Amino acid sequence: MRQQRILVLCQHFYPEMVSTGLHMTELFTNLAEFEHNKITVFCTYPSKEEFVQKDLLPTQERYKNVKIYRVSNLGQQHGSIFQRLLFSISYFLKAFWFSLRYRKSFDLIIISTNPPFIGFVAYILKRFFCIPYILIVYDIYPEIAILLDVLKPSSVTAKIWSWFTKLIYNHADRLVVIGEDMRKIVMEKLKLHLWERIVLIHNWADSREIQPVEKEKNNFLKQYHLQDKIVLQYSGTMGRTHNIEPILEAALELKAEQDIVFMFVGGGNKKKIVEQFVKTHELNNVIVLPYQPFEVLPQTLSAATFSFVCLEDEFTGYSVPSKSYGIMASKSPIIGLLREDSEIADTIRQYDCGVLYSKNNNQSLSDFLLELLKNKERIQQMGENGYKAFLQHFDLQISVGKYQKLIESVSTKA
Numbered sequence: 001m002r003q004q005r006i007l008v009l010c011q012h013f014y015p016e017m018v019s020t021g022l023h024m025t026e027l028f029t030n031l032a033e034f035e036h037n038k039i040t041v042f043c044t045y046p047s048k049e050e051f052v053q054k055d056l057l058p059t060q061e062r063y064k065n066v067k068i069y070r071v072s073n074l075g076q077q078h079g080s081i082f083q084r085l086l087f088s089i090s091y092f093l094k095a096f097w098f099s100l101r102y103r104k105s106f107d108l109i110i111i112s113t114n115p116p117f118i119g120f121v122a123y124i125l126k127r128f129f130c131i132p133y134i135l136i137v138y139d140i141y142p143e144i145a146i147l148l149d150v151l152k153p154s155s156v157t158a159k160i161w162s163w164f165t166k167l168i169y170n171h172a173d174r175l176v177v178i179g180e181d182m183r184k185i186v187m188e189k190l191k192l193h194l195w196e197r198i199v200l201i202h203n204w205a206d207s208r209e210i211q212p213v214e215k216e217k218n219n220f221l222k223q224y225h226l227q228d229k230i231v232l233q234y235s236g237t238m239g240r241t242h243n244i245e246p247i248l249e250a251a252l253e254l255k256a257e258q259d260i261v262f263m264f265v266g267g268g269n270k271k272k273i274v275e276q277f278v279k280t281h282e283l284n285n286v287i288v289l290p291y292q293p294f295e296v297l298p299q300t301l302s303a304a305t306f307s308f309v310c311l312e313d314e315f316t317g318y319s320v321p322s323k324s325y326g327i328m329a330s331k332s333p334i335i336g337l338l339r340e341d342s343e344i345a346d347t348i349r350q351y352d353c354g355v356l357y358s359k360n361n362n363q364s365l366s367d368f369l370l371e372l373l374k375n376k377e378r379i380q381q382m383g384e385n386g387y388k389a390f391l392q393h394f395d396l397q398i399s400v401g402k403y404q405k406l407i408e409s410v411s412t413k414a
Contacts, residue, residue: 004411006031007106008041009095009118011088014063016046017294019237020114020138023322026206030400032065037407040067040106042098044091069098088115096121108410109133116141116161119168126171132410135172140185140318141165147314148240170194173410176201176403179343181317199406203322205329206396209294212331212387213302220299224287229261230373233304233332236323238268242310243337246357246365248277251286253366260373263287265300301330305379306354306372309344310337313359320344328353328390333382335372337365353386 008028012021024041032039045057061068073090092115099109099121109122109131122133142161145151151158169175169189175198177183187195221227238244244264251262262285264274271288278286292300301307307327311319316339324344327334334354338345348354357368373379 002411003036003038004407005038005105005107006040006407007099007102007109008039009099009109009111009121010041011044011091011114011118012046013041013043013068014066015057018291020112021046022294023203024112026204026396027400027403029064029066030396031403031407034404037404039065040069042069042071042095044087045070045072088117091115092117092121096124099125103129103131106131108407110136112136113138113141116165119172120164123168123171126173132173133171134174134176134406134410135168136176136178137182137186138178138319140182143185144241144315144318147318165189172197174199174406176406178203178322179317179320180346181341181343182320185317199402201399201402201406202394203320203325204394204396204399205326205390207329207391208396210298210301210326210329212329213299215302218299218303220292220296221303226261226303228259230259230305231261231263231303232306232308232335232369233263233265233301234308234310235263235265235300235304235327236321237266238264238270238274240269241312241315241319242268242270242321243312244270244274244308244310246337247308247310248274248286250365250369251283252277252281253364254369255281255283255285257285257370260369261285261287263289263304265289266291297326298330301326301332304330304332306335306369307332308335308337309354311339311342311344313339316342325390325394328386328394331383331387333379333386335369347389351385351389353382353389355382 010024012024014025017025028039028041031037057070059070071094074086095118103125109125111118111122111133119135125131126133142151142158146153146158166189170191175186177186177198177200183198183200186198215221215227234244234247247262254260267290275288278288309321309324311321320343324334324347334348336345336348336354336356338356340356340358345356348356355372357365361368
């Protein structure tokens, strides 16, 4: 096979090993191990919230056979809506200039939906210079912005954004979706004869990095004196799409249960809500921590008796909580605060790796948890089931193989 010179446009990349940054880094450093792939990534400097910059990062760097170009931008990744918009537009313009300037150096462009506008760069390069592109759909816009009340559905901005989204989708050589519920929404934006371009490739965890850690050997548990506690954990981004409020209410109602500890690990818009709730109600059964170093993640996830995965009902299909696969890799069973027809709800049912707590449940979450925690054998079995399913279906190398076949199919077509 001839060499594939691939340009990846994504805001978040190494060393920002959180959420999208982690997935992009894992995917493309592993794809770079194929000798015929020559991969270049154009990204931003990491955000201060998610990465403590020990040394000044270079503008250009080679990391695990991936050539990285980093740019600073106006605005802020985690500021006001205006600041975030300014940040995204700044990155978009620099990515457009870089792609246009070095267009003869690349045979394929791969983009994700973060930032939402970046697909227009790939469309222009294809439209005028015949460079194919693959779009990885992580979030669907402008619908998410509308659901968050950032945009009105009848606004000119929403209509123009929707038109551009359909344009980018319909001209992509392949579209990767990360859930069946997402596939259905993407199909509505495509012309009927283009549905065959949609490919489902789940997100993943890396079994070489995330492995179960026995309680007796878990230094994270020892550090916080939790070896003899039941740990109910939410780990990851606490964003506006995540319905973590029921967890806080359950923590309040179970504050007298001395064996149960609720743990929130991560950051995001709702972290302040968590901290304020804990302070207001003087909860001693809640631990709130920042994002932990990536190398500690196996211990953090393995510390959980159960791990929460949350998504507000109205965002089903527009986003998929990919943290689920890391949880499964740690042998922690899932408690899904999810709609029953969502991708992760289907995963929980299919592999019996956790339980669902939907809005249709007449029982309070606190009572639900107390009943659930009575059966230790059942808890252990769900964790084992999840781990087995992870190794068979959701390990990084499985997804990398699917992406490689996808790249080759586009290369052959071109």
